[in-house]
Amino acid sequence: MEKRPKNNGLRLLAAIVFGMAGVFFVIIGSLFLLFESGQRAVVILIATSIAVYLLFILRLFRLVQGRKFAYSAAGIAAAVLITVGSIAAYDTYLESITNSAEVDLRAHEPFESGTKAVSMPKEASLHLEDDLPELDGATALYPLYSAFVQAVYPEDDYPHVGKSNQTVMSTQTDNAYKRLIEEEADIIFVAGPSKRQELAAERAGHEFEMTPIGREAFVFFVNAKNPVDSLTIEEIQGIYSGKITNWQEVGGENEEIQAFQRPEDSGSQTALEKLMGDIPIMEAPGEEIVTGMGGIIKETSDYRNHGNAIGFSYRFFSTEMVRNGDIKLIAIEEVKPSAESIRDNSYPLSAEFYAITVGKRTENEQKMIDWILSDEGQWVVEETGYVSVE
Template sequence: MRIKKLLATAALAAMTFSLVACGGSNDKSADTSSSDKGTITITGSTSVEPIVNAMKTEYEALHPDVKIQYTGNGSSAGIQDTIKGVNNIGASSRELTDEEKAENLKETVFAYDGIAVAVNPANDVKNITLEQLQKIYSGEITNWKELGGKDAEIYVVSREESSGTRSAFEELIKLEETDGLTSSAAVSEGNGPVQLAVAKNENAIGYVSFAYIDDTVKQLTVEGVEGTVENVKNSTYPLSRPFLFVVKDGADNKTADEFLKFAVSEDGQKCVTDNNGITVAEEEAAQSK
């Protein structure tokens, strides 16, 4: 009787272990027998949070001896943490700058994402161009009537300077060709606060990762193209960027290296698709067409 109870308990434990996050597949590509132990500290982009948290849940289920700590403090901060040795892995939602690449960093692109332009649902404007975005965020356009909307001052919402979303957005709208971000812009730290600011103000405009668009805000088309995963894949949506992990090249950190392998594995990439991201394979396929 004692043996039967032990067998039953073991069977139940095996079933529980197989029910991991991201809808784990039956054919696991990750090595569940890994003996790696320790804590992986990840800091950086808030845009990657839904995907990284899903990967964290999945990976910890597959590797019970490993714990992952993620802090969203902005892409630039996460990259600097990696350079200084404060974290094991930095998370960025933009390309590395030449200065950052010179710091002996190794990058792993694990997903691609679109940047959505969000306005309040009460706003009548439906489409916007890159040039109009540039003029709004530089302070040249200040009233919605200049864009076919009502006579109301535009409440501009941007991100903190360390934000990868901000860096990518400003590069894509070529804000560097102007005097820079208007001094009247409200600065919010994180995608969630931007979304909330737009939802609360019918004259607001902001930009967030695709994953943060819901029925509290309205997404504008950009250059007449709808912001969808499919349109990022086929390269027609103008506001898109990579998600990447960075580590110190040559650093002896087997536990972190194993997580990076997981991030681009079948199971890791399922966490990407389950959270409205675009997988590396999908983007490569789109680029090859």
């Protein structure tokens, strides 16, 4: 019997066409996944696509047949599953040790059922009915000024996100300063400004009117298993300048230090810059993020509680972070951050936070700030978890 031609040319053409179509699919799929799910999803897509193409080639050219093909398919599928499982397990691990040091703002919105915003034990002495000051501020301080609103504003819906002209917002420190400078907000509740923010106000012809309304501590934290319990300011400066790179240099284990930072112009990053003074800060750990225009930018990584990690924030955030026992606060110059050490100023990194305005204050703006400084307002400061001003 005459043998049929193998048609290897047609098979090769089919392999090329299928391969080109696969490459096109992978490119389009990768771009979509970069926007929606991140780089690891792209790795999974590529691994799966290669596996499918290998199976196609094996079948098309009959390189293996029968049971051998089934075994090959099972082996390739197992390799893909192991790859996907490993990536998923690593992502789960990273998520379990990642802490963005943020507050659930929705839970603190004023007048909402079950809100965590502090309520006055009796009616406040101040009530504003109209010409309400538009408020903004740092994420950490939203629970505080939300409680101010609940005490002195008319009962209403005050969502913290939405339209730019809302009465009460929380756009974070940097944006709050921008909105104040552009006169889109009347009072912002923040830590002191960075040099860049002061220059921006000066260029706009403004001068910040800063009223201290409470005290807070700038804190550093590490993995609870780290044997280091205290650092000096000089050691902190050495770590964040990159001069001190191993925990052994400050009394810890022989491990490289992974020093996390916060986004530029955030309240806590500004506090680090002030602590460092003229000492240059090392580059922060970052992650590549795909932008809406298809570009890639590097964003500062959230704190990840590796055994060799160190991070920083404000004490208000840290209260939640240390609750599960995996993270501990570091003493500075042998003094632990506490309400008492903040109040008596023995904790070296205690600082005031402010109600800040620009231009001449309206009557209601001044009334509100005066009330915040009253016994009632300072009671709210303490009950929210901060330390009142003397």
